[in-house]
Amino acid sequence: MNKDEIGGNWKQFKGNVKEKWGKLTDDDMTVIEGKRDQLVGKIQERYGSSKDEAEKEVVDWETRNNYRW
Numbered sequence: 001m002n003k004d005e006i007g008g009n010w011k012q013f014k015g016n017v018k019e020k021w022g023k024l025t026d027d028d029m030t031v032i033e034g035k036r037d038q039l040v041g042k043i044q045e046r047y048g049s050s051k052d053e054a055e056k057e058v059v060d061w062e063t064r065n066n067y068r069w
Helices: 009-020 026-032 037-046 051-065
Strands: none
Touching: 009 026, 009 051, 026 037, 037 051
């Protein structure tokens, strides 16, 4: 498994992602589908964050949720 894609755990964590980033839609979640770079991009798009800010948020979320891509 590479860093950009995750296996079956994505479905378990999808709810946590939507809880953290409530502006992400179900369509966004379909596009993201476990791809880390897509998550960072959608956070940038929906929240107007810079790439560095979005990346930091994802890293913080990964750490708190013990999530591995």
